[in-house]
Amino acid sequence: MPTPAPGGPDEGLSFTDREILSTATHPDFRAWLARVRHIGGCQHPVHLVGHTLTVDASTGRLVHSFTSAEQPHGRLTIACGNRRQSRCEPCARLHQGDTYHLVVSGLAGGKGLPDTVRSHPRVFVTFTAPSFGPVHRHTTDKPCRPSRGRRGLVCGHGRPLWCLDRHTSGDPLTGAPLCADCYDYPAAVLWNAHTRDLWQRLHRNLYEAIATTRGISRTAVRNAVRVAYAKVAEYQRRGSVHFHAVMRFDGPTPDAPPPAWATLALLVRTIRTATRRVHLAVPGLDTILRFGAQLDIRPILPGHHGDDLTERAVASYIAKYVTKPEVAGITVDRPIRDAITISVLPVTDHARTLIRICWTLASRAEYKSLNLRRWAHQLGYRGHIATKSRAYSTTYTALRAAREQHRRDHNDQEETSDDIDTITDKDWTYTGNGHTPGQAMFADGIADDLRTAREAAHDARMSVDTHQETCNEHDY
Template sequence: MAVRTADRAQPGPIPPSSLDPAALLRIGVADHLTRTAGPCHRPLRLAKTVLAIDHGNGQLRALTTQVVHARCGNRRESRCPSCARLYKYDTYNLIAAGLRGGKQTPDTVSAHPRLFVTLTAPSLGPVHLGPAKNGQLRPCHPRRKGQGPDCRTWHRADDRLIGTPLDPESYDYAGHVLFNALAGKLWSRFTIDLRRHLAQAAGLPRDRLAQEGTLSYAKVAEYQTRGIVHYHAVIRLDGPDGPGSPPPGWATTELLEDAVRHAASTAVVTTPEVSSVPSRALRFGAQIDIKALETDPLSGPGRVLTETAVARYIAKYAAKSTETTGIELRPLVCHTCHGTGTSHAELTTGESITRFCDTCHGHGRDHAAWTELDGPGVTAHARTLIETCWRLGALPGLDALRLRAWAHLLGFRGHTSTRSRRYSTTLAALRAERTEYQAALNAESTPADLGEKTTLLVNTWRYLGRAEIGSEQCGSPPTPAIHAGGPR
């Protein structure tokens, strides 16, 4: 039984349908990106069986069997650095296409009003501070006057105290978890308010805004060190037909910035009210960073970002998860009862009874996953967040948030990277282009002894499991250079 993988050492034939120079360039870039990413660390083992059947008499002419290794496709860098690197490449191209064109997106989008926006989470209590953005050490939280927590330590970047509360007793853990759980809904509320304010600023009724212009965005959720998410987003204002149409005359960068700032301050989501957890209004934090994207670097010193820098920044966080908080866990709920602790059984009489789950014995936990919380890498702060998710997830009024199912992500249940429909290309289109090329490299040649009568090939696939490959076998993939035109 032959074993073949998708990562070949030598280049294969160029598909006959790809003789166009632009297509050849795209295929060459896709091949180079796949090679620089390195082999998958956790590939899927698939058994492929090919039946060659004579169309005239139904006779079996040939039978071939192979074991094919397919990429796992995991976006998390801690799980598979190779697939995560490919995911970052795709995200980079998706973001860059929406900023400067390409990938079926007109290059005229570079002249549309565009902003790079960071929406932070609210303060839920003082936490230990690390070095500044420039790497300069700074005092943590010296008490200046009155009462309150005090920390005069100059924490280094690897200090595990960074991001943990100075006073865990007064820290709002319930608000922390609920903000993560409702962050996606808060973003949705933000986009609604943003469109309303744009219509108001343009002097248009709300229902006429779509006839004048459309709002496009691409965003990524990043976990702060304290374990709460905030958003980085590219927001663009197009014409009524999307990126291919010019924006209306009233659409300026200044107007878009004012609308974003207003929507970020007014967007609010109210949490459900339960007996032990009062309802609260969740908003974005006061620290809102808005920077313009302009082609002229002199138009706004200190406030203008390049398209490449923004695409790099968003792609970097697209492959990350909770590892920035010092932990990365698998789902903690029982796979049988999904965290409820109960199961339903049908009696011979036709009646249904509810009983304790046979797997978790009623507590709803995956025992093996919960033992990982006792490891040295899990801080008391992270464990308290997980336990808060578990406690709140059992309350009847909060069951719709599925906090137990998402406790391993500290309550956050949204997609890490999302975009509006008309922003640019899609990840599926980028992957299809790469898959088409790899399929041509790995195409099976027709056996010589089959003759012209064989016209029917039947392929069957069977999943065999994962082929665990250690990092010592894969090696560290090289880092490609990224310039103004994308990865090279």
């Protein structure tokens, strides 16, 4: 920004004040403010120039036009849509809400799914990674690794196999190996890189386990029952990914009930059997990749007040981790461009070693397809944070389309008649992203206002729900 002229109206103002003044006095300020409010106060919006033209296919008459020239500053500003809270809180909040509705509709119905799915057997499962070596644990009431039976025991590198400290969740030692030389770093990285393959084997094994239990073919099983799921990936402090998943028995289609023999007990038994049978041999690695021995399976209850694990609780839990996949000191939210950067990343020594192993393994021919350098910031994990089976519930695309339709209906925007056969020509070019410092301050204010309004609406809904439950308890 040029230095203010002596005696000018902004002489003596701080940089922040000059930025705010420059933004607020721009001729397009009010229109720009309305646009930023429309995209929820996005912190890193994307800017486009171009047009969308709709013409009558039979006559060539222009039916509707939308150009960037009509927009503030001569460009169309759209939300970045980033799901990471560390990158853009408003867009992450929106993605979190979409994930909640996606998960809860698969449990309670809605969004095109009948509410009869509530009667289907369904469970909440946590799949863990195997051990790659003993690590320091987060404990509060007992030592990390009690010395009983271990005092005096050391590994092959002379390091003790016990630890009497108590580590907080933010302690850099939490999740770090007792002996870095004993820890199987290559296997830990390749586990993260192959979780997608392991999950596919698990899903296939589910039907094989049911077929074995029932004594029928896999084709017959798939014609009678389907296993629908939605899952989210979460990083443990040791840097290994584990999955939280909702799994549900359906009939041949989601709106059909599963057969009578497809019980909750069978679902639990099937998941345990299928998980034990998963194994994957990786070239250049002596270890066979498997899921961890710890497998937590809990039934999901219909959703009454006071239940331990309800539909809403599960949906909220999964939605929370979709926007917070990064673990402080363990992963970073941007790709790593060069090896020199690794040494200055704000991560623990353990995480830094995992990242360096990603960088090193990427140079080996057998791991070229894994793109480990591209995914080094995620410690080799290259899958989506949240995924689901096709039949579980609605999709993010459908939720975004419904939200956009609601906006059009709310704003009374004119739509093209369905009776007219039209041709649409779209030509848009990326020109940049982000706000100026002054614009960022106003955008942050809009995001804060919207957050306050959401919290107030949530508190009001909770108050109404509590009152309604009280009335029901007293049979008013």
